Amino acid sequence: MDSLPAPHSNLALYYHPAYLEHDTGQHPENADRLRGIISALARYGIPENQLHKPGPVDLDLLSNVHDAQYIATIEKAARSGGGYWDYDTIISPDSYDAALLAAGAAAAIVDSAVLGASVPFALARPPGHHALHASAMGFCIFNNVAVAAQHAIEKHGMERVMIVDWDVHHGNGTQDLFYNRPDVLFFSTHQYPFYPGTGALEETGSGEGKGFTLNVPLPGGVDDSGYREVFEQVLAPAAYSYKPQLILISAGYDAHVADPIGGMALTTAGFYELARFVRELSMDIAECGGRVAAVLEGGYNIEALAASVIATIAGLSPTEGSMVEEIGEAPQPPTNPYRWRRTPDISSIISSVKRIHHL
Numbered sequence: 001m002d003s004l005p006a007p008h009s010n011l012a013l014y015y016h017p018a019y020l021e022h023d024t025g026q027h028p029e030n031a032d033r034l035r036g037i038i039s040a041l042a043r044y045g046i047p048e049n050q051l052h053k054p055g056p057v058d059l060d061l062l063s064n065v066h067d068a069q070y071i072a073t074i075e076k077a078a079r080s081g082g083g084y085w086d087y088d089t090i091i092s093p094d095s096y097d098a099a100l101l102a103a104g105a106a107a108a109i110v111d112s113a114v115l116g117a118s119v120p121f122a123l124a125r126p127p128g129h130h131a132l133h134a135s136a137m138g139f140c141i142f143n144n145v146a147v148a149a150q151h152a153i154e155k156h157g158m159e160r161v162m163i164v165d166w167d168v169h170h171g172n173g174t175q176d177l178f179y180n181r182p183d184v185l186f187f188s189t190h191q192y193p194f195y196p197g198t199g200a201l202e203e204t205g206s207g208e209g210k211g212f213t214l215n216v217p218l219p220g221g222v223d224d225s226g227y228r229e230v231f232e233q234v235l236a237p238a239a240y241s242y243k244p245q246l247i248l249i250s251a252g253y254d255a256h257v258a259d260p261i262g263g264m265a266l267t268t269a270g271f272y273e274l275a276r277f278v279r280e281l282s283m284d285i286a287e288c289g290g291r292v293a294a295v296l297e298g299g300y301n302i303e304a305l306a307a308s309v310i311a312t313i314a315g316l317s318p319t320e321g322s323m324v325e326e327i328g329e330a331p332q333p334p335t336n337p338y339r340w341r342r343t344p345d346i347s348s349i350i351s352s353v354k355r356i357h358h359l
Helices: 015-021 032-043 059-063 068-077 095-115 143-158 174-176 224-242 268-283 302-316 324-325 347-357
Strands: 011-014 084-087 087-093 119-122 162-167 182-189 215-219 247-250 294-295
Touching: 015 032, 015 059, 015 095, 032 268, 059 095, 059 143, 068 087, 068 095, 084 174, 084 224, 087 095, 087 215, 087 324, 095 143, 095 247, 095 294, 119 215, 119 302, 143 162, 143 215, 143 294, 143 302, 162 174, 162 224, 174 182, 174 215, 182 224, 215 224, 224 268, 224 347, 247 268, 247 302, 294 302
Parallel strands: 011 119, 119 294, 162 182, 162 247, 182 215, 247 294
Antiparallel strands: 084 087
């Protein structure tokens, strides 16, 4: 098979070469991640010139997600030559412009989803789900998926947006931004305890947002079957109850078994299954009407990342295909301590989540 199992004209993949100018040097989150994805897309019949180029995010929209002074500080830091924001978040001279374009892609995928595109996907960097209201964090500068949700609410009048974050790290920034709000349901599966230390079962929202944050903290080593169990027993009933009008995916791939940072055991085929599951949910929920879009987050084994992005695109596509078998698996690093272990028993975690959230 040498093409994606979906009409190319209905794909809405957003990418800008300026993302490569966010220069992080030898950092795990570097430009080679996107180069690998773009090369993989070309091999499957989608050259770079067929990707959509986003514009920069509207600053009024961005300032409804992030503190205006913080935005100005990032711009000043970049224009002044950049440096380290913290021990693992780098600002380079072109980072501000790249971050504006990343957030712009996040807004654009919402517009594409509303217009009926089958696979709106922001192939953007820097990633975003750790970014707080007034601070960069964890490789992230602006919170792209939060911008997407806010755009859906402001421009398209949506009252219920669901964010599904399957990155290996908890999306603490996204959680914080919507913790007091009922118009966004934040669902996260993540390795726990792990960076950034948030995402406990008991973190469920506050005030009007009580019950609209749903964390599934998992031990290391959970594989495809474990994630499928979580999605079937927790995500599905939560989504059917909430009835989102749009589902956004914080699509991180550092839960892949080959990732050098995470300790999970998902495979490329597993990401296909997760994407397909979310796609089917979006079709089953009348209020959602098939509207689903994804924003790239983590993933630091380039082969595994590129293959898993392709698998996600296939999973989100309305046409079934056998491309996952064609992709194969990235080499498995012997350093991953969970590679040869059976998936841990997570039944008690699932039971606790269901009890806390009355699912």
